[in-house]
Amino acid sequence: MRVIVHVDLDCFYAQVEQRRLGLDGDVDAVAVQQWSNLIAVNYVARRHGVKRGMPAHEAQKLCPGLRCVHVETIGEGGVVVEDPTPPAPGATRDPMVKASLRRYRGASREVFAALAAHCDLVERASIDEAFLDVTAQSAALLKEAQAAAAAAGRSAGHGDGVGEVHSNDGREEEGTGGHEDGAGVAGASGDAPDPDGEGVAAGQQQHQCKPKDYRRELDFRTQRHSQVVDAEHDATATELSQSQEAAAAAAPELTESARLLLAGGVVVDRIRRAVREATGFTVSAGIAANRVVAKLASARNKPNKQTIVPLSLQSAMMRSIPFREVRGFGGKYGSALEAALSAKDGDGGGADVVTRRVRNGWHDPKAADDAPPLTCGDLLDVFGGTDGTKRFAQRCSIPLDAATAVMRSVAGEGMDEVKPNLKPKSLSACKSAYLGDAAMVRRCMAVLAEELVERMAEDELLWRRRATTLVVHHRGALKKDHLSKWKAGKTSELTRDRNRQCRMPLGAEATVEASNSQGETARKTVRVPTPGQIVETAEGMLRKLASSGGLPVLPCTRIALCATDLQDLETGSASLTSFFQAQPKGSVNSSGGGTSLRSPQRKRPKRKRGTLEGFFGGAAKKPAPTTEVVGEAHTTIEDAKAEIPRAEGEGQGAGPLAGSFGAAVTEEPAPAPASPQRNEMWGGDEETDIRSAEREGDGVGDGHGEEVEEGQGQDNVIAPSELEDKDRQGQGVYVLVVEDEPPDPVVDSTDAEVEPEPEAAGAPAQAPAEATATTSLDGGMKACPRCGQEMPAEELPEHEDWHVAMDLQERFHPGSSGSARRAPGGLSGIQPRQWSKQRAPQSKIQSFFKR
DNA sequence: CATTATGACGCT
DNA sequence: AGCGTCAT
Structure with a gap:
């Protein structure tokens, strides 16, 4: 027999806010709200009848002392609001501002780190649940x-x-x-x-x-x-x-x-x-x-x-558990089974169930509200025995093996093993809003893309893996003038969910920073797509949708961008990898820091956030001591733009999208203006929409459309093999920069002579020039900027990885080596400065790519 | 823009 | 590859 544990955080989001705001969960009624509704309610508030999903103002009536905390929001240009003022009841919400659960993901990581420190077999079931063996x-x-x-x-x-x-x-x-x-x-x-x-x-x-x-x-x-x-x-x-x-x-x-x-x-x-x-x-x-x-x-x-x-x-x-409470049967499937069983017609089995329930005080199937629920015991009594499962299958018109599975479930016999895994399997950013035209869609997607990119960078830092697939989800809508119909309950094809996926665009390197409790900062470069690339690609998917689905893309009510197929990077330099993945007792698997990629000391209510802005654009500013992110992003952004393939009927120059994004990212104030034609292209709902345009129009069409899998489209995406390749390069890829220290001096001598690198496409062209220059000056031995130890230059990166690992460990497990108390915050902003070193560009692929 | 934002999975 | 379901 195994000893299996299900761990469940109590009203998790509420606890996170309690901790952050110094509230006492035993005394204060606290709830977390997202727009107008509550998504988490602590136990004090529950005692007052406050429930999840309840409108905040309604909850206030039930519980006057209730403290409602709104989740963080992210808007255009990376504007983060950590403590947004909740929208007035009934107010229209800004379609360009999305709610973000970032804070809770960070807190979740802390929890999982603690779990992993005490158990080898931890399986993440959700942001606040885990199974342990x-x-x-x-x-x-x-x-x-x-x-x-x-x-x-x-x-x-x-x-x-x-x-x-x-x-x-x-x-x-x-x-x-x-x-x-x-x-x-x-x-x-x-x-x-x-x-x-x-x-x-x-x-x-x-x-x-x-x-x-x-x-x-x-x-x-x-x-x-x-x-x-x-x-x-x-x-x-x-x-x-x-x-x-x-x-x-x-x-x-x-x-x-x-x-x-x-x-x-x-x-x-x-x-x-x-x-x-x-x-x-x-x-x-x-x-x-x-x-x-x-x-x-x-x-x-x-x-x-x-x-x-x-x-x-x-x-x-198990017998006492209501059938519908068993995992997997809470939805349509469960109610369908229940309905099939409750019908009095048909043969014996169902009638038996009904009989049982009547015996328990259940009378009218219509008035099922106060009726005692169908329990697992009921099912077992009637169908549990030999041959019962067969009758059950017939009765419900389901395959025998399905019936067997159901019976096993209700008997509490699930024997699935706990599969150790601390990592989420996909990353997504979504927003529900009415988006009436292409410009709005684009702007909204830019917000989503920024968040997604940041999370991809974070994910690579934490887990050394990269998403290779981008999925775009889309939910249609009726036009406003059809609203009445919709309200009348008319369901429509138009409101269906549809998705398209393609390879994740290959991005540029970016630097992610982590700081320890001593205020020291380390950075690592990761490779993620630019938001511009994501948006560009995603628009291609929407066009694909428009051309294949027979349904208009506009208007729509929901857009989601999802990064999936996360591929592990090969274990190049082992130290960080082992730090994050293999676990010596008492260390951590993930970094905590509820704030992940952001500076911990950001407390001001509103401000532009450093991340992407610093990541891809913005002139160099004076870096704040520890975390302020700055950057000479120009080279970066230029390169990023350059990377965007010129597919797209977009005429010359950067398409509206690239322009728009570039604008947002660099100095320009306003996001790109809408593109009218595009607007109609997607309109779809009027006669000739994009479909014809796409198909008949230029053969080039959409670089990310169906053709994406062939031809040049591919050079723009990450291939797993490239990942390994790159990672094998180890030092070439990762560079640590300790703040207040000169740029990383490491030079990889192989750099120049190495075989043309297949993935060189995205590397910024000039940025590293100076860094490289300084570094190349002193040949063989280097001193570690952290500890002064001398070593061959090639070994320095790994050595510094070790420092990072130690920093992080100290940061999150102060006991293990140092003294300081757990510091809040975690990895902080993405830093554009100091590109470690450039990959030797130029490969056939790149030249082909540049065309 | 009417649970919202995020996930995981199973069935084609 | 895309859709639908389930869960929280």
């Missing part, structure tokens, strides 16, 4: 505890109390009332103050606990520790709640699996404390033999509690 640790702990108990038994004899822990005292005390479920017990004592540090001590000293103290221990545990779920088994539950080593080891009448799970409870308790200590966030957890049950268990007692489901109670718990 703690079998090994549990077994080890149990063994250890058993040995200790045995030793204690021999020496201390009976006075130890270990033997009494599992006596029946607790059973009698707890078994009386016939609680609804474990949560009831928890609730009863839920008001007890949090036993903090001493609580830990009390818990650890379990073996000293005499029966007298039993209740106190239990109370403590119901507050923070294990609860087992089923009321009928409360007696057992009480025993099991002795989730301490001694109890686990000493309870001879418990099965081995139960002891193992109890030990798992101890492990998880420690992990939860570690998370709390590292991040300040509380988490709830479910501990069981598989993920289905663990998931259900974690939801059972919240917040800040954990729930163990021993095998002996598993089936009882």
Whole structure:
């Protein structure tokens, strides 16, 4: 048997805001809002009836003291507002301003770093959920505890109390009332103050606990520790709640699996404390033999509690669970099955289910509201047995294997393993808004693209991988004059979601900065597309959509840009890689810093953000001491533009898009003006739209359209092989710049003579000139700017990687090497200055590309 | 612009 | 490759 844990952060976004704003989650009612609705509600607010999805002003009425915090927003030109004033109720929202969950992603990383530091097998399930497999640790702990108990038994004899822990005292005390479920017990004592540090001590000293103290221990545990779920088994539950080593080891009448799970409870308790200590966030957890049950268990007692489901109670718990609450059945599929089962016609099975439900007080299928829900137990009773699954399949008209899967699910038999993974599998930026013309679409996409690019850079820094596919999602809309129809509930083809994907455009190098708690700063270059390229490419996809779908692209209500197919870069210089990926105990997998790519000290409510602006454009400004991002982006932006292939019927010069983006990025104030023709091209809804234009028009058409896969289009995209190639170059790619130090002096001697590099296309042309020059001066040995150590120049980059790793580790795990307390913030702004070194450009490909 | 923003997956 | 579903 395995010990599987589902970890679930309590009202995560709300906790993040509480921490940031210094609010007390036990006292203050806090909610997080996105536009007019709440997307997270803390438990104080929930007590007042405030719920997720509720309009903020409605919530205010229910809970006058409610503090609603709006999520960050990002607008055109990289304008970030960290604490936006929520829109007035009913106000029209700016279609060029998107909500960003960045802050929570950063906080999430902190949590996962803490989890990973204590468990090898962590699977990210979502921004605030994870599955852990703690079998090994549990077994080890149990063994250890058993040995200790045995030793204690021999020496201390009976006075130890270990033997009494599992006596029946607790059973009698707890078994009386016939609680609804474990949560009831928890609730009863839920008001007890949090036993903090001493609580830990009390818990650890379990073996000293005499029966007298039993209740106190239990109370403590119901507050923070294990609860087992089923009321009928409360007696057992009480025993099991002795989730301490001694109890686990000493309870001879418990099965081995139960002891193992109890030990798992101890492990998880420690992990939860570690998370709390590292991040300040509380988490709830479910501990069981598989993920289905663990998931259900974690939801059972919240917040800040954990729930163990021993095998002996598993089936009882599953039986009591409403079918629709089982993962995967909450949607249409679940209701379809339910409906099929509830219909009285047809043969026996369904009728049996109906009968059962009626017996439970369910009468009218129409008035299903107050009816007791169909439980997993109902299903198991009727279809669980041999041959039952077959009837179930027939009854619901689903394949037998589907029916089998359903039955397994409701029986709580999911045996999927925990697949270790801390990384998200895709990055996306989206915005829902009514976009009536092409200019608006373009501007909106530029905002999305900027965010996406920043996140891609961040992702490469953290995980050393690059997205190779760009997906553009689009949701159509009815024209405004058809609004009434829409309101009338008319569904329309026009509102469908559609997507197109293509290779991710290859970008230019950019420098990402990380600073440690000493205020030292290190930077690394990554290669990401320019926002301009993304927008350009995405527009191509929309055109493809227009020409293939038979539906207009305009107007639309939603655009999403998604970076997928994240390819690992080869492990070139090992140090950073190992820092981020392989984990020595106690170190981190990811950097925390809720602020990821941004400067931590940015507190002002409104300002232009450094990132992309600094990234791609803007004249060199005076860099603020630590983080202010500046740059001579000119070379960069020029190069970036140059990289944009001249496809596109766009006449000469940069197309409207390139122009627009260039403008936004450089000094020009206003985003590009709309392009009227383009507007009509997409209009689609009027007769001749883009489709004809695209097809018949110039053969060139859209460089990113269907043709993108052949011919020159390809030179503009990242190929996995190129990734490896590049990365193998190691030093050539990554450069560390420690702030206040001269530009990285490293020169790769191979640079000049190396084979023509296939991916050279995107490299800025001149920027590195001076840097290279200075560096090339001194030949063989270099001194590390950080520690002064001398070494061959080629080794310096890796050596500095090591420094970065140490900085980051110190930053996020101050205990491990230094002293400072965890510093907020994380990786900060993207720095345009100081291009490390240029790749030797010129390859056949590039020349071909330049044409 | 009517859960919003983000994800993951399974079925073609 | 594109769509639909599910979840939070």
